[in-house]
Amino acid sequence: MSSHITRGEMTIFGTRYAMSRPGEWWFDKETGRLYYAPMSASFPSLEENSVVIPMMDVVVKVGTRTLLGRQPPPGSLFSWTRGITLENIKFADAGYDVKPRAVGFQAPFHAYANGKGIPSDTAVSIRGSENITVRGCIFESLAGGGVHITDSTSFVTIERSTFAHLGQSAVILTGNNTNQPSRILIEGNTIDDVGRILYSSAAILCTTCSHSTFRSNNISRASRWGIHIRNN
Numbered sequence: 001m002s003s004h005i006t007r008g009e010m011t012i013f014g015t016r017y018a019m020s021r022p023g024e025w026w027f028d029k030e031t032g033r034l035y036y037a038p039m040s041a042s043f044p045s046l047e048e049n050s051v052v053i054p055m056m057d058v059v060v061k062v063g064t065r066t067l068l069g070r071q072p073p074p075g076s077l078f079s080w081t082r083g084i085t086l087e088n089i090k091f092a093d094a095g096y097d098v099k100p101r102a103v104g105f106q107a108p109f110h111a112y113a114n115g116k117g118i119p120s121d122t123a124v125s126i127r128g129s130e131n132i133t134v135r136g137c138i139f140e141s142l143a144g145g146g147v148h149i150t151d152s153t154s155f156v157t158i159e160r161s162t163f164a165h166l167g168q169s170a171v172i173l174t175g176n177n178t179n180q181p182s183r184i185l186i187e188g189n190t191i192d193d194v195g196r197i198l199y200s201s202a203a204i205l206c207t208t209c210s211h212s213t214f215r216s217n218n219i220s221r222a223s224r225w226g227i228h229i230r231n232n
Contacts, residue, residue: 058122059091063129063153081129090138091123091146122172127151134158143167143197149181150174157185164190167197173206184212195223202228 016026016035025036063081121144126132128151138161139146145168149156152175163170170191173181186204195201202225204214209229219226 058125058148060086060124062124062126062132063151081132083131084129085133085135086124086137087133087135088137090140091142092138092140093142121168122146122148124148125150126153126156128153129156130154132156135160137161139163139166139170141165145172145194145201146170148172148174149184150179151181152179153181154183156181156183157187158189159185159187160189162190163194163203164192165196166194166201168195169198169201169203169205170194171204173204173209173212175208177208180208180210182210182212184209186212186214186217188216190218191220191222192218193221199223202226204228206230 014026016028018024019026019035019037022037022039025034027034062084123139123142123144124134124147126147126149130153132153132155134147134157136159140162141164145166146161146163147158147170149172158171170189171186173184175181191203194203201223203217203219203222204227205225206212206227206229214227
């Protein structure tokens with residue numbers, strides 16, 4: 001180790017022998033066995049109780065085709081996903097890390113399906129769609145993010161929703177010059193305590209977008225940025 005490193009934080013992962021604190025776990029891929037250090041002595045035995053392990057990186061997918069910025073060709077069977085409203089839905093308790101500070105590793109980056117950009121494991125994924133509304137929803141205690149918008153999606157409104165205790169960013173907009181989201185309105189939301197696992201997170205993270213408005217949002221305790229607009 002370099003003698004220039006006098007202080008800092010290092011993480012060892014992927015080994016059973018690094019388990020040293022309650023709440024830590026390790027999965028042996030070869031044997032299929034899960035090792036877990038209970039939070040307390042009174043915690044129910046895993047052998048006597050059912051255990052739910054969330055595996056999905058997205059709960060709700062709006063639009064599934066990747067257009068890469070292109071309009072559907074004339075006569076194509078493909079049509080945009082349009083006019084969908086998600087209202088008063090709660091997404092909660094998926095792989096949540098309860099420690100006050102959690103060190104996580106960057107999830108795969110996605111500007112689109114096979115690209116590299118920003119982590120896109122979110123409760124709601126919106127791609128290749130238009131006229132989509134997320135209203136009055138609750139995104140709480142999720143290891144990933146809240147809403148991911150990409151792939152030429154336009155005219156999306158996210159309003160009066162609550163995002164709290166998230167491992168990654170609350171709202172993520174990704175793309176490039178050809179497939180960036182546009183005309184996105186994010187208004188009147190409460191966003192608190194995001195980036196619990198991935199420190200490089202924001203309440204609203206836009207790698208690239210256009211003609212969009214973010215206003216009247218109550219943002220607090222974001223691990224790195226409140227609103228981050230960058231050039232992907």
